[in-house]
Amino acid sequence: MHFVTFDFTNFHKFGSTFYDYLALRKRYFVDELNWDIFHDDMVEMDQYDNPLAHYSVVIQDGKVVGGARMAPTSAKWGDATYMLNDVARGKLSKIPNQIYKENFKTNLVWECTRLVVSSELKGMREKVNCLNQIVDGVVAETSAFGAKDLICLSPPTLPRMFRSFGYDCKQISEPYTCPEDGRKYAVLMMPAAKRFVEIKKAA
Secondary structure (H helix, E strand, C coil): CCCEEECCHHHHHHCCHHHHHHHHHHHHHHHCCCCCEECCCEECCCCCCCCCCEEEEEEEECCCEEEEEEEEEEEEECCCCCCHHHHHHCCHHHHCHHHHCCCCCCCEEEEEEEEEEEECCHHHHHHHHHHHHHHEEEEEEHHHCCEEEEEEEEECCCCHHHCCCCCCCEEEEEECCCCCCCCCCEEEECCCCCCCCCCCCCC
């Protein structure tokens, strides 16, 4: 299992990886969670999949098993900016606009969206490893473009897991319950780098 990162300038170098990631998103968010989002019979794709987007995708035995999308909070493509800012602007009615109040617009802060781990992975160990690989890829890609911090709208259970990976993740908003899948989500934030953990021996 390993991650690859790419954007619109070089995704062609990875064969069908980008398309397969969109297909995984459709199976998870539409077929499993019943989200009412843009899709056809094969893939899910929205306004944030534009030339400003970057991707971290995890591959196991030649198959896409997880991934995430990211873009700087300075992003603007047509009327779309970045997802949480569009939430605050009232552009995404299914997410309460008061959940996001930071209003970042900088290349130093990037947003991560469409985080997905395949339900076909067997056992919690594989799923956690896949999630770790996704996050490592997100951090590698965004930090290479100058990111200092990352934000996302994700389950509030994730900060504890991200901290076990070495990332100082925290929740910065109250959670809300998604009407489509009944799950709780909150805005999370973390540095785009692993923290240094010093292990001290007992005297």
